[in-house]
Amino acid sequence: MSKNRLGLLLLAGCLFLLAGCTPSGKKKTEEAADSGNRLLLGFAQIGSESSWRIGNTRSVQEAAGRHGIQLMMSDANQKQENEIRAIRQFIAYQVDVIAFVPIVEEGWENVLYEARNAGIPVILSDRQISDKIDENLYTTYVGADFYAEGQKAGEFLRKKAENSEKETFRIVELLGTPGSTPALQRKQGFHDVIEGDSRFEILESVSGDFLRSKGKESMEMLLEKWGDRIDVLYSHNDGMTLGAIDAIEKAGLRPGKDIVIITVDGEQAAVDLLKEGKINCVVECTPMLGDLIMDLTKKLAAGEEVPRVIHPDETMFTEYDDLSELPPRGY
Ligand code: GZL
Numbered sequence: 001m002s003k004n005r006l007g008l009l010l011l012a013g014c015l016f017l018l019a020g021c022t023p024s025g026k027k028k029t030e031e032a033a034d035s036g037n038r039l040l041l042g043f044a045q046i047g048s049e050s051s052w053r054i055g056n057t058r059s060v061q062e063a064a065g066r067h068g069i070q071l072m073m074s075d076a077n078q079k080q081e082n083e084i085r086a087i088r089q090f091i092a093y094q095v096d097v098i099a100f101v102p103i104v105e106e107g108w109e110n111v112l113y114e115a116r117n118a119g120i121p122v123i124l125s126d127r128q129i130s131d132k133i134d135e136n137l138y139t140t141y142v143g144a145d146f147y148a149e150g151q152k153a154g155e156f157l158r159k160k161a162e163n164s165e166k167e168t169f170r171i172v173e174l175l176g177t178p179g180s181t182p183a184l185q186r187k188q189g190f191h192d193v194i195e196g197d198s199r200f201e202i203l204e205s206v207s208g209d210f211l212r213s214k215g216k217e218s219m220e221m222l223l224e225k226w227g228d229r230i231d232v233l234y235s236h237n238d239g240m241t242l243g244a245i246d247a248i249e250k251a252g253l254r255p256g257k258d259i260v261i262i263t264v265d266g267e268q269a270a271v272d273l274l275k276e277g278k279i280n281c282v283v284e285c286t287p288m289l290g291d292l293i294m295d296l297t298k299k300l301a302a303g304e305e306v307p308r309v310i311h312p313d314e315t316m317f318t319e320y321d322d323l324s325e326l327p328p329r330g331y
Pocket of ligand 1: 049050051052053126127143144182210236237238239264265285
């Protein structure tokens with residue numbers, strides 16, 4: 001075959017793909033649904049910043065295998081621009097469905113318009129985008145109710161106060177990634193529960209970016225600044241809490257006793273420390289979203305209606321609970 005002819009064929013193939021059609025002229029989605037071919041899901045993951053995130057990635061990979069869905073997964077290494085690039089690659093490849101974890105809530109309009117123009121449905125996984133963005137640019141959100149998680153943390157602290165002779169509780173807070181849904185809503189939910197209650201005073205809230213290393217650094221700074229005036233640590237994820245506990249013990253203080261510790265995620269390491277009395281409350285946030293995402297992928301590829309929001313069931317583990325029968329956490 002002459003070089004010119006080969007070039008023309010390749011160009012035609014690219015044009016078909018870009019037009020969102022395979023040579024048969026049908027949308028890949030219709031073709032996949034009709035012929036029973038494996039659906040192709042593009043999943044843009046944000047990184048591996050915590051055991052929670054690693055568990056979330058594993059959940060998606062294992063569920064894709066169980067559901068017979070072909071998975072293209074990218075790792076953004078905590079950078080939004082990498083996520084956006086990956087979503088553009090999924091669009092060019094004409095995947096059947098796109099799912100992604102918005103690392104922060106802002107900055108997604110353009111790439112989501114491109115996905116809609118390509119006729120590819122989008123699932124928000126784990127975190128949400130800003131409500132200032134056209135809500136028609138994605139089909140559904142599957143993930144936690146972070147505001148409720150913050151409320152649970154606040155309600156535990158109120159119960160702790162009712163069971164204590166202390167009159168006042170001075171609180172420091174480790175925040176998750178600035179501008180991310182869990183950081184914004186875990187903070188709001190907690191503050192709304194304790195607001196107006198004179199027993200509680202927030203000394204300072206600082207970011208640990210959901211990282212163990214930054215959780216330790218931030219807690220060292222807070223201990224340096226506030227010392228033994230700190231009565232409570234509210235930390236937005238277990239990874240930062242583990243780092244903070246290192247700092248607390250290095251300062252000669254007893255986590256769970258000198259400083260009440262409330263944490264979110266429910267990793268095995270945090271539950272183990274709860275059983276040891278070094279943590280007082282673990283609010284669960286499950287990373288096991290894989291099966292929910294695959295169910296949604298199949299429904300969207302088949303053109304079925306899906307709920308706008310799906311929250312997995314979540315609970316809380318505290319020092320008042322009998323944890324002897326608690327099964328392994330799996331992350
Ligand atoms: C919450 C998730 C958060 C976890 C952190 O759903 O987005 O990101 O709480 C993780 O552990 O880094």
